[in-house]
Amino acid sequence: AQSVTQPDIHITVSEGASLELRCNYSYGATPYLFWYVQSPGQGLQLLLKYFSGDTLVQGIKGFEAEFKRSQSSFNLRKPSVHWSDAAEYFCAVGEDSNYQLIWGAGTKLIIKP
Amino acid sequence: NAGVTQTPKFQVLKTGQSMTLQCAQDMNHNSMYWYRQDPGMGLRLIYYSASEGTTDKGEVPNGYNVSRLNKREFSLRLESAAPSQTSVYFCASRPLDGRPATDTQYFGPGTRLTVL
Numbered sequence: 001a002q003s004v005t006q007p008d009i010h011i012t013v014s015e016g017a018s019l020e021l022r023c024n025y026s027y028g029a030t031p032y033l034f035w036y037v038q039s040p041g042q043g044l045q046l047l048l049k050y051f052s053g054d055t056l057v058q059g060i061k062g063f064e065a066e067f068k069r070s071q072s073s074f075n076l077r078k079p080s081v082h083w084s085d086a087a088e089y090f091c092a093v094g095e096d097s098n099y100q101l102i103w104g105a106g107t108k109l110i111i112k113p
Numbered sequence: 114n115a116g117v118t119q120t121p122k123f124q125v126l127k128t129g130q131s132m133t134l135q136c137a138q139d140m141n142h143n144s145m146y147w148y149r150q151d152p153g154m155g156l157r158l159i160y161y162s163a164s165e166g167t168t169d170k171g172e173v174p175n176g177y178n179v180s181r182l183n184k185r186e187f188s189l190r191l192e193s194a195a196p197s198q199t200s201v202y203f204c205a206s207r208p209l210d211g212r213p214a215t216d217t218q219y220f221g222p223g224t225r226l227t228v229l
Contacts, residue, residue, distance in 0.1 A: 043220035
């Protein structure tokens, strides 16, 4: 069955430190991969997506993610986090012919001053 | 453009009451979705509508019904609310127009529902 795993429920990093959030997927076809961010009390906003081409994808707010087919991973990175990055981050996978996205359970990012 | 709008923002129901959550999008998207979000469980798909005139069950459809009223609007109905339906409900839309570069889901701000 298709699935998305975000192994870290919570991650705490200091402001200015680097960040990596992990996402692993199980999917038969070549997937579309997404990262969304949800600030407290808000809806979800797309950070970035991969659908083809360069496996290193740049997104909004200084985030990037790398698709590694051999590892079935799509990890999200940021070189230096800001207090405003505190939020919950969701990884999702889908394909054009399948109307549904499969969602990870989310990783809550906490920023230490 | 307003994007995806949802009403109401908050609602408290008693067990057994019914209500309809409204969703509308002004982006001319083909597909629309209803999700529920519960702590530690991410997003779970309730129903979706791939295109106007069609609806399909998602992962957790029991206790819900939907109507795709037209291309813009997709409503979610709880016929007899139960405490297990206490959750945050999100509506989303997606172009699904065959252009991967713009294919993603756009979310509304959510409805926080409490069933007592």
